[in-house]
Amino acid sequence: MVTKVLADTWYVAWRELKHFTRSRAAMFSVLIQPVIWLTFMGNAFNFSSVSFGGFSLPPGFNLNQLIFQTSSYLNFFIAGVIVMTTLFGGIFGGFSIVWDRRLGYLNKMLAAPISRTSIGTGKIIAASLRAGFQAAIIGLIAVFMLGVTVATGPIGFVVAILIAMLLCLAFAGLSMAIGASVKNMEAMMPILNLLTLPLLFMSSAMFPTSMMPSWMVTLTKFNPVTYAVDPIRALFISDWSTFFGLLPDLAVVGVFAIALITLATILFRRSVA
Amino acid sequence: MPHAIEVKNLTKIYPGGLKAVNSVSFDIEEGEIFGFLGPNGAGKTTTIMMLITLTNPTSGTAKICGHDIRTERDAVRNCIGYVSQDVAVDDQLTGRENIMLQGKFYHLPKAVLKERTDEVLKLLDLADRADDKVETYSGGMRKRLDIAGGLIHRPEVLFLDEPTLGLDIQTREKIHEYIRRLQGEKKMTIFLTTHYMDEADKLCDRVAIIDHGEIKAMDDPEKLKGKVGGDVVTLKIASESKDKTQEALTEIRKQPFVQNLIQAKQVPPGMPVNFEKIAEMMKKSKGKSKAKGFPAGHGFPGGEAVQSWVATQFGKKSAINGDNVFNIVVKEGATAVPQIFKVAEKVGVTIESISVKRPSLDDVFLAYTGRELREEEGSRMEHMMQFMRMRRMRH
Numbered sequence: 237m238v239t240k241v242l243a244d245t246w247y248v249a250w251r252e253l254k255h256f257t258r259s260r261a262a263m264f265s266v267l268i269q270p271v272i273w274l275t276f277m278g279n280a281f282n283f284s285s286v287s288f289g290g291f292s293l294p295p296g297f298n299l300n301q302l303i304f305q306t307s308s309y310l311n312f313f314i315a316g317v318i319v320m321t322t323l324f325g326g327i328f329g330g331f332s333i334v335w336d337r338r339l340g341y342l343n344k345m346l347a348a349p350i351s352r353t354s355i356g357t358g359k360i361i362a363a364s365l366r367a368g369f370q371a372a373i374i375g376l377i378a379v380f381m382l383g384v385t386v387a388t389g390p391i392g393f394v395v396a397i398l399i400a401m402l403l404c405l406a407f408a409g410l411s412m413a414i415g416a417s418v419k420n421m422e423a424m425m426p427i428l429n430l431l432t433l434p435l436l437f438m439s440s441a442m443f444p445t446s447m448m449p450s451w452m453v454t455l456t457k458f459n460p461v462t463y464a465v466d467p468i469r470a471l472f473i474s475d476w477s478t479f480f481g482l483l484p485d486l487a488v489v490g491v492f493a494i495a496l497i498t499l500a501t502i503l504f505r506r507s508v509a
Numbered sequence: 510m511p512h513a514i515e516v517k518n519l520t521k522i523y524p525g526g527l528k529a530v531n532s533v534s535f536d537i538e539e540g541e542i543f544g545f546l547g548p549n550g551a552g553k554t555t556t557i558m559m560l561i562t563l564t565n566p567t568s569g570t571a572k573i574c575g576h577d578i579r580t581e582r583d584a585v586r587n588c589i590g591y592v593s594q595d596v597a598v599d600d601q602l603t604g605r606e607n608i609m610l611q612g613k614f615y616h617l618p619k620a621v622l623k624e625r626t627d628e629v630l631k632l633l634d635l636a637d638r639a640d641d642k643v644e645t646y647s648g649g650m651r652k653r654l655d656i657a658g659g660l661i662h663r664p665e666v667l668f669l670d671e672p673t674l675g676l677d678i679q680t681r682e683k684i685h686e687y688i689r690r691l692q693g694e695k696k697m698t699i700f701l702t703t704h705y706m707d708e709a710d711k712l713c714d715r716v717a718i719i720d721h722g723e724i725k726a727m728d729d730p731e732k733l734k735g736k737v738g739g740d741v742v743t744l745k746i747a748s749e750s751k752d753k754t755q756e757a758l759t760e761i762r763k764q765p766f767v768q769n770l771i772q773a774k775q776v777p778p779g780m781p782v783n784f785e786k787i788a789e790m791m792k793k794s795k796g797k798s799k800a801k802g803f804p805a806g807h808g809f810p811g812g813e814a815v816q817s818w819v820a821t822q823f824g825k826k827s828a829i830n831g832d833n834v835f836n837i838v839v840k841e842g843a844t845a846v847p848q849i850f851k852v853a854e855k856v857g858v859t860i861e862s863i864s865v866k867r868p869s870l871d872d873v874f875l876a877y878t879g880r881e882l883r884e885e886e887g888s889r890m891e892h893m894m895q896f897m898r899m900r901r902m903r904h
Contacts (some may be wrong), residue, residue, distance in 0.1 A: 239618065249612040251599065258601045258642075281886070340595025344658070347591035348563045348614035349583045 241351045248345075248358025249365070252332060257364050266325070270317045270374045273384060274310065277442075281309040304444060306473040314375065314384050315469035316441035318396065321374055321463060322367040322404035323435060327428050329404075330411030331365030333504070334421050346508055356412050356504040360497060362409035368401040384472070388479065392471040395479075402489055403464040409496030416504040441465045462489040511575060512536040512566055513666050513698035514543075514560070518569035521555050521722075523832040529555040531722040532569065537700060537715075539665075544713030546870065552722035553702035554594070557670050560700070561591045574665050587615070590664035594671035596651050598643050604630065604654050606641040608661055615662040622661075629657040633687060636692045645748055649680035656687065660695075667691065669701040669747040673708060685712055706870040716870070719879055725877040740842030741866045744849065746833045747859040754833060761837065764852065767844050769838040833861075842866070 256262060293299060304312035333356070336342040345355055375393060378384040411428065418424045436442065438452065439461035445453050456462045463485040463493050470479040514537040521530040530552040537543045545553045558564040560571055562582045570577060576584040598607050605626060612622040630636045633653040643651060652672070659667060672688065673681040685708070691697045703709050709716045710730045717727040726733055746754050762770050839845040842865030853860050 243616070244614070247610060251602070251610060254606070340593045341599065342596035342598045343563060343593055343595075344591070344611070345614060346563050347586060347589070348611070349586040349616070350614045421692045 243360065244351045244354035245358040246340045248350075248355055252359055252362030253365060255332075255363075266321075266370050267373055270321050270370070271377060273317055273320070274313070274374070274378060278308075278310040278382070279344050281313070286321070294299050303447065304473075308383075310382055310384055311473055312444070312469070313442070314378050315396070315465050317378070318371045318375055318400050318468060319403060319439075319441050320436055321371045321409055322364075322400040323461060324432060325367030325370060326363055326404035326409075327432055327435075328406030329360060329408035330413070330415035330500075331338055331344055331424065331428075332359055333412060333415040334419060334424055337415035337419060338421065342508075345352050352508060353501050356416070356500050357497065360405060360408040360412055360500065363411075363483050364401045364404040367404040368397055370464050371400045372397050386472055388471045392476070392479075396468045396471045399464055399468050399486065402486075402493055403460065406460060406489065406493035406496050409493060409497070409498075409500040413496065414501035416420050416500060416507045419507070435459060435461050439465055440469070444449075460489055461491045463492075511539070512572075513539045513541070513573065514573050516560070516569075519556065519559060519566050519571055520568045521552075521564065522557060522567045522816060529722050529751075530559070533719075533722070533724055534569075535717060535724065535727060537698060539698050540654035540692065541714045542688065542699045542712055543703065544709040544716045545700070546704065546709040546716050547702075547706055547876070549632075551719045553704075553719060554670055554704055555722075556719075557668055557700070557702060559667055561589060564585060570586075586666045587662070590642070590662070590667040592656050592659040592667070592669050592672065594674050596648075596655050598646075598651050598654050598658070600644045601642065603640050603642055604635055604646070604650075604657075607643060607654060611658040611663045617662060620903050625661055625663070629660045630692075631845055632660070633657040649676060649683065649892035651844065652676060652680070652684065653687070656684075659692070664697070665696075666698045666700065669699065671702055671704070673703070673705065681708070695810055696852040706874070710870050718874055720877075721763070730870060734868045734870065739838050739840045740845075740848065741868065742837040742839055742842055742845055743864045743866065744835045744837060745861040745863070746853070747861045753858050755855060756882060757853055757858045760852045760856055764845075764848055766839050766841070766848065768840065770835060773888065802832070 244309075298307060300306065300308055300312075306312050333342065336345075342355075346352075375397065379386060383458075386396075390396075410431075414427055415424060418427065438455045439459045440456060441461060443454055445462075448456070467479055467482040468484050470482055511662070514535075516533060516535050518528060518532045519529070519535055519727070520532050522528050533552075533556060535543075535903060545556065547553050555564065559566045560573060560578060562578050562585050566579065570579055572578070573585050576588065578585050599610070602610065608626045609622060612625060617625065627636070628691040630639045633656060635650065635657060638650065645656065645797065646654065656672070659669075673684050676684065684768055688699060688701070689712070692699055702710070713730060715727065715729050716733060718725045718733075746757065758770065759766060837845070837884070846863060846865060849863070850860065
C-alpha cells in the first residue's frame with residue numbers, strides 16, 4: 237500500500253519534471269529572472285563607496301557592514317533570491333492541477349487505480365525538486381561569478397538549498413489547495429499574483445528588518461518566508477552556531493509545510509470525490 | 510452469462526437541483542458495442558463519469574464486471590479503460606512515454622508494460638512514430654494514442670466518450686475500424702457516447718437514445734428504425750412537361766402502398782448523393798478548393814449541406830438539383846419501386862433517378878423526443894474547451 241502510494245507519487249512527479257527538462261524556454265526563463273534580480277538589485281544597494289553631497293565615509297568604514305552585517309548587499313541578498321526562486325516555483329506549482337483538469341488529463345489519472353493522494357503530492361514534490369535545482373544553479377552563479385561567499389562552506393550551501401526546498405513544499409501545498417478549490421485558471425492567476433509580492437516584501441528577503449518600521453517588522457513575524465530566509469542567510473553570512481540558534485525557525489517552516497500539504501490533500505480529495 | 514455492465518436506477522442530481530441523469534437502467538452484454546446517443550447536455554458524459562467512478566451517483570448504482578461502482582471503486586477502475594472526449598495526451602512526452610506512464614498508473618510490472626506498450630502502439634498503427642514527441646502528432650494520431658493508452662491494462666470494458674468528436678471523416682472511419690477490431694479481436698465490451706447518428710448506426714450493436722437524462726428508447730439500430738414507420742422513396746422526374754409530372758404524381762398518390770408524397774423543397778436528407786464522386790472531385794481540386802464550410806466531423810446531416818457545399822466549391826452545375834424531386838413515404842420501399850416505374854411508364858414520364866431509404870436514426874430521434882437533435886447552448890467555458898480541443902486537433 238505504502239509502496240504503491242510512493243510509486244504513484246514518483247510517476248506523477250516524473251511527468252512534471254519531464255515537462256520542465258523538455259522545455260528549454262521554461263528552464264531559461266526561470267534561471268534568467270533571478271540572475272537579473274541579483275545583478276540589478278544587488279548592485280543598486282551597494283553602500284561600500286557612497287558619498288552624500290561632499291561627505292564621504294572614512295576609509296575602511298563599510299556601511300554595508302553596518303546595515304546588512306556583511307561586506308556587500310549581494311551577500312545579504314542571495315538568501316532572498318534563493319527563497320524568492322523557490323517561493324515562485326512553489327506558489328505556481330498548483331497551476332498544473334488546474335491545467336490538467338482543463339485538458340482532461342486529471343480525469344484520465346482518476347479513472348486509473350492510482351492513489352488519489354499521490355496526484356497532489358507528486359506535483360508538490362516535483363515543484364520542490366524543480367525549484368531546488370533552480371536555486372542551486374542561481375546560488376552557484378552567485379558564488380562563482382558574482383563573488384558571493386558562503387560562510388559555512390559547501391555543506392552550508394547544500395543545507396541552504398534544502399531549506400529553500402522545504403519552503404517550496406509549503407507554498408506548493410498552498411497553491412495546490414487553491415488549485416483544488418478554485419478549479420479555474422482565470423481566477424487562480426490573480427490570486428497567486430496577489431500572494432507573491434506581499435509574501436516577498438513583507439519578509440526579511442529583500443531588506444533587513446532593522447530598516448523597517450515596527451508595524452512591518454510585526455508583519456514579517458507572521459510570514460513563513462522570514463523563517464526560511466533567516467536560517468539561509470545565517471549560512472551565507474554568519475556561522476554554524478548562529479544557524480543552530482535559528483533551528484526553531486526551521487521548525488516553523490516544517491510545520492507550515494506539513495499543514496499546507498495536508499490541507500491540499502484534503503481539498504483535492506474532496507474536489508474529486 | 511453475467512452482464513459486463515448492469516445499471517440500476519442510476520440518478521445524478523447536481524447541487525442546485527439539475528437532474529442530469531434520471532433513473533437510468535440498462536444491461537450490457539459482454540462483447541457488445543453499446544451506444545449512448547443524444548445531444549450535448551443530454552446526460553451522456555455524466556453517466557460515463559458515474560460508471561467510471563469519477564462522480565458519485567445521487568441514487569441507484571451500477572455494476573461493472575460484477576463490481577459495484579460505489580463500494581468497489583479500485584476493482585472497477587482495474588477492469589475498465591476510459592478515453593475521454595478531451596484527447597488527454599501529454600504533448601511534452603513521446604507517444605511511448607505517454608503509454609508507459611499510463612501503464613504505471615495501472616501498476617503494471619516493468620516487463621509486462623514494455624511488451625504491452627509495443628502491442629497497443631502497433632494495434633493503433635503508431636509504432637513508427639512512438640518515439641516522437643506528441644507535439645508533432647496530427648489530431649487523428651493523438652486520438653489514437655489516447656485510445657491506445659486506454660488499452661494498456663487490457664480492460665474488459667472500454668468507455669469511449671465521443672470518440673470521433675471534431676475529427677475529419679477519414680479519421681472517423683479509421684477510428685470506427687479500430688473500435689470494431691477491439692470488439693472482434695480483443696473481445697472487449699465497448700460503451701460509447703456519440704451525437705453522430707451515422708456513428709451509432711454503423712458501429713453499435715445496440716443504441717440507447719438519451720435526452721434530458723432519460724432513456725427514451727433502446728434497441729438495435731435496425732429495430733429502432735423499423736419502429737418509426739415506412740421507407741422513404743426519393744424520386745426525380747425528368748422535367749419534360751409540368752402537366753405530365755403532375756399527372757404522374759396524382760397517379761402515384763392513388764396507389765394503396767403510398768402513405769404520403771411531398772415535393773422536396775431542396776434536396777432532402779437521403780437524396781442519392783454520390784459521395785465517391787464528391788471525394789473524387791475533392792481530390793482533383795486539391796489546393797484549388799478552399800474546402801471551407803464543409804460539414805467535416807459533423808457527419809452528413811442531410812443532402813442540403815452537401816449540396817450547398819458542392820455548389821460553392823465546384824459551381825452550381827455540379828450541385829444536385831432539387832427541382833422535380835419528390836419524397837414518397839411507403840410501407841415497403843423495395844416493392845414500391847417497380848410499381849412507381851409502372852405508373853411512370855403509363856403516364857409517359859421519365860424517371861431520372863430513384864432511391865429507397867430506410868428511416869435514419871435522425872428520424873428515430875425525432876419520433877421519440879419530438880424534436881431534432883439539438884445543440885444545447887453551452888457555457889462560455891464549454892465553448893472555450895471546444896475551441897481548444899479543435900485547435901489541438903487541427904495540427
